[in-house]
Amino acid sequence: MGFIDQTDAGKWKAFWREPSGTQRSKTFRTKKEASTFLAQVELSKSSGIYVSPHAGKALFGPHAEEWMKSWNTERTTMARDESIMRTHVLPKWSAWQLGKIDHLSVQTWLSELGEGRSRATVAEAKRLLSGVMRSAVNNRLIGSDPTAGARIPKRRERDTDERLLTREEVRQQLLPAIQPARYRALVACGAFAGLRWGEAAGLCVDAVDVDAGLIHVIRTVTEVAGHVEFKPFPKSRAGRRSVPIPGWLVDDLREHIREHDQGMNGLIFTNEVGGPLRRTLFRSRVWRIALVRAGLLGEVSEVDGKWEAVWKTADGEVDAEVFSKYDQAVRMVARSEFGGVRFHDLRDMFGTWLADDGVPPHKIAVVMGHENVATTYQHYIRKTDDHDAVRRSMGDE
Structure with missing residues (x-):
């Protein structure tokens, strides 16, 4: 049990022993305050919830x-x-x-x-x-978690947020703009098979069944601090799946495999030296530039024989600069424009297209590799506007 003693200065000091046996003390103005504190200490010790006043x-x-x-x-x-x-x-x-x-x-x-x-x-x-x-x-350093109940600010939509493209926009605008052309099938696998970046970049010959028109997601690649390595399993247990792909993508993959040497482990999509792709480099050297060329990011237009690059900053300000060559203007917009479609957005589009086509959510969850169908609803299925369908439902033919 603890005890209370008066100090030479006229104040009151409470003494007690912690569960470890260490003696502690604390000084108070009045004897009542010291007694109340000591009672609380003894109660917390007997209840097993004791936290040392000094631990914090x-x-x-x-x-x-x-x-x-x-x-x-x-x-x-x-x-x-x-x-x-x-x-x-x-x-x-x-x-x-x-x-x-x-x-x-x-x-x-x-x-x-x-x-x-x-x-x-x-x-x-x-x-x-x-x-x-x-x-x-x-670890009994503090009595409660101060982060409990703290709220995260709501996300505000901005005009620079990613766009939800249609199938036609991806096939007719984005894919033709991908350079080198050897990466078009990679982008197509993201949009028309819903593959995550690591799943698409880690796709090997043994995972593509061209006869059955299936992609088997059985491995992925990871990138940490610029180092890329194979992981012999996907993101989760549900991530191991088979995805049916359209006939034209089957043909593109078959042609790609025939025309290009495969890398380690039969890797289909490789960099210039046959190694696995790095996401950061692909984004800056291929992806963002393709978005500009496709008219999906910023704007490049010819003015008096030169090329004007126009882009919007994170603050919403519009900047422009004139270049003598088209490629220079494209690179400036790709580097400077804020926001834009991400590679992962292709996966979102895939799920949305399937939902708009009336594919049941539980089947969408299977081909996308979701462990919980709620994920399909919450994060990926953002239905596109269908004003005609709304009019029909209201009896407006």
Whole structure:
């Protein structure tokens, strides 16, 4: 049991022993305050929820480092989380005492972070902060998690958000603009088979059944810090699947396999030296440039024998510059225009097209590799506007 003693200065000091046996003390103005505190300490000890009043003085940074050492996630996930922790979480909270982090401070931080970052980034930052604080609770460093109930700012639609293309736009505008042409079948696999980047970039000859018109998703490639490697299984158990593809894509893949040498493990889509593709390089050297050429990103037009590049910045400002060569203008727009269609958006389009065609959600979930059909609804199925169908439903023929 603890006890109370009066100090020479006339104040009152409460003494108690922690479950570990360490003696602690705390000074109060009055005897009543000391008695109340001591009663609370004894109650928390007997209930098994005791948290030392001194434990909250530990700094967030060192505890976060210890928590990160306990991770047993995959290499790609770990690299992503380390980047978010280093870029967004530690700069704000590293020097804070764990006990000083409160709900208001957390909510203010999330709101400020949401002003310049995507909602997905803010959600990941909150997840990591919550992980550290829950660890602190479990280790009796603090009594409660201040991130509980903190809200992530809602996503605001912008005119620079990605477009949902039609099948015709992809086939007639985007695919012809892909250069070198050897990558057109890769892009087609994203749009017309719903493959994730790693699944499409890791596609090997043994996974394509041209006779049956099927792509078997059995492996993927991952990229961490510029290093690309094979992973002999897809993103999840449901990710291992077979996807039917249209006849024209079967023909394109057959022709691609016949005309191009395969890389390691029979890799179909390779870089110039036969190695696996790097997503970051493909985005800057092939994808973004193709979007500009296809008229899907910024604008390049001929003016008095020269080429004017026009693009919009993240702030919504419009910039322009004139170049002597078309390719120079295209590269400027590809590098400077904010937003635009992403490779992963092709997968979103695939799911949306299937939904618009009336394919049942549970079947869409299977070909897209979703473990839960709710994911199909929440993240991928964004039905396109069908004003004629609405008019028909209202009796307007």
